[in-house]
Amino acid sequence: MAYANILVSVDLDGTAPDRVRLAAGLARRFEATLTGAAACQVPGPDYVRDIGEIDDEEPRYEETARTLLEQARAVFDAAADAPLRRDWHAALASPTTDLVARARAADLLVVGRRGPDDAPPGTLGVSPGPVLMEAARPVLVVPPRTGRLRGTRIVVAWKDGPEARRAVSAALPFIREADQVFVVSTGEGARNEGAEEVAGHLARHGASVTTHLLRTAVSDGDELLRFALKQEADLIVMGAYGRTRLREWLFGGVTREMLHRSPLPCLMCH
Numbered sequence: 001m002a003y004a005n006i007l008v009s010v011d012l013d014g015t016a017p018d019r020v021r022l023a024a025g026l027a028r029r030f031e032a033t034l035t036g037a038a039a040c041q042v043p044g045p046d047y048v049r050d051i052g053e054i055d056d057e058e059p060r061y062e063e064t065a066r067t068l069l070e071q072a073r074a075v076f077d078a079a080a081d082a083p084l085r086r087d088w089h090a091a092l093a094s095p096t097t098d099l100v101a102r103a104r105a106a107d108l109l110v111v112g113r114r115g116p117d118d119a120p121p122g123t124l125g126v127s128p129g130p131v132l133m134e135a136a137r138p139v140l141v142v143p144p145r146t147g148r149l150r151g152t153r154i155v156v157a158w159k160d161g162p163e164a165r166r167a168v169s170a171a172l173p174f175i176r177e178a179d180q181v182f183v184v185s186t187g188e189g190a191r192n193e194g195a196e197e198v199a200g201h202l203a204r205h206g207a208s209v210t211t212h213l214l215r216t217a218v219s220d221g222d223e224l225l226r227f228a229l230k231q232e233a234d235l236i237v238m239g240a241y242g243r244t245r246l247r248e249w250l251f252g253g254v255t256r257e258m259l260h261r262s263p264l265p266c267l268m269c270h
Contacts, residue, residue, distance in 0.1 A: 003030045007106035011124035018147035020079035023110040033085040038072035039098035040065040103135040138170035153233045160194040163239025166269035171237040181209040186220040221257030240268040
């Protein structure tokens with residue numbers, strides 16, 4: 001697999017410039033096109049009010065939305081100013097719906113993550129969870145204030161299933177260039193089913209790779225992050241929502257923990 005088009009979500013959050021710079025660095029590294037995307041939903045009319053007032057206000061709502069999209073374009077242009085192939089898409093639509101639609105022509109999506117104490121996404125912002133569920137593309141979830149990703153030391157969170165398999169395939173451009181790859185199985189009574197085979201597969205792609213079986217009484221997410229930080233990793237690769245998303249949000253799960261707390265970028269696939 002190679003990345004020919006990297007799609008980055010652009011909004012007016014203060015963390016957007018770092019996210020765009022990170023995506024631009026990846027586009028240069030992998031000789032890909034960088035596509036910025038922003039969307040703004042125009043408010044629908046309030047049918048309780050006078051119809052004449054609605055007719056007067058609709059153009060003003062649309063003008064405001066277009067102004068916000070122009071501001072997002074300025075953020076994209078300023079943060080991705082180095083020479084590289086670029087494209088831009090703006091739409092008067094739901095940001096998540098539009099980004100998912102744009103994903104059909106992308107190899108990798110780059111979105112920002114927010115923690116439980118962070119403000120909700122603004123008018124142009126998207127939450128990574130719905131994008132992961134709907135885009136059917138690899139999604140790189142970037143923590144705040146992260147403007148660069150080298151991917152020299154990569155942790156692959158392995159649990160045999162279609163999500164993890166897709167994530168490993170999607171991460172091959174990073175894995176081929178990494179200095180060290182750690183294939184990790186976690187959980188109480190953890191098994192490394194298929195981990196050695198995956199490690200051998202990655203070695204055939206040129207990776208320096210080791211396998212690790214982590215048995216812990218704490219949460220799988222905590223143990224995964226502890227291991228990644230101890231190994232000085234700068235990228236985590238994992239499947240997302242191996243259980244249903246509803247179950248993850250009700251009872252907790254590794255995907256939810258990573259989306260809330262990971263200080264490292266996570267390349268995820270559902």
